[in-house]
Amino acid sequence: MVEPSLVLYGGPYERAMDVLEETLRETGARYALFIDRKGFVLAHKEALWAPKPPPLDSLATLVAGNAAATQALAKLLGEARFQEVVHQGERMGLYVDEAGEHALLVLVFDENAPLGKVKLYGKRAAEALARLAAEALANPPKLNLDTQYREEAKALLDELFGN
């Protein structure tokens, strides 16, 4: 069970973006992210009115770490999984739901977004994204990166890390 690479592009990517956009519209949330369980962002969308988001890398990493810990806790207690997670502060909230075995949906919302809607549409979005993820995993694209990629990358390594 080596972690498969979830690669999203073309049609599935467009549809994922549509799902995220619709979810933002229906819930009034600020940001919607589709991330893999390793903590990499696969797709994300921000509401037009929303302020600049926090660093998405940090957000995705922490959510993935948190989800991994939560899943391990469920297993310890003999549960296959725990339900979605909602964190709520005074102004901001976070909704995290699993989109199948290898990905997660994250919604960041503020006090103007009704929690009921966030949960309802969050769940729907997670299900739609789970189907897209399954589809993408079943048809992995071929990546034709050759020696040229490696040579160019090597030159950049020299530049960034020194010779």
Next chain:
Amino acid sequence: MSTINFANREINFKIVYYGPGLSGKTTNLKWIYGKIPEGRKGEMVSLATEDERTLFFDFLPLDLGEVKGFKTRFHLYTVPGQVFYNASRKLILRGVDGIVFVADSAPNRLRANAESMRNMRENLAEYGLKVEDLPVVLQVNKRDLPDALPVEMVRAVVDPEGRFPVFEAVATEGKGVFETLKEVSRLVLARVGSGA
């Protein structure tokens, strides 16, 4: 395996710093963070206890730049080295592309080095991975200690077959830090497109 985002034309790699408690994993990341110019790095996230021991992980995203139209990025993680944090350690290994094993040169940590390597093998096995299948670089850290053990002695307990590239380091002074990171990055990149 690396995460490829065709839509945003990104390739991401996950590199994990592993090793016994206090061997200098977090110190490596802090040095890297301090030296990489703005614009080529993101925020460093550290989930640590009050006394600065890693509790869950440290995280540092680095931007290598654009290669053949693909933004190429490395996500660096450290695991918590303390023995009783194994559950967290295991989680961090998920989806790893390359490993830096940071060993401690102190004589009283020789055994901890060996145990940490064995623990890493066990944890990788849970993901169906073998150490032999992954790019692994061995960093023998704390070479500045007056009673530092010979490198070969440290190596003998963690890598008896001499399989991994070895770098000596003094992470607090940055010695060997970039050399180690560069080598693991090179090994990880070498596997792109090679079907591995």
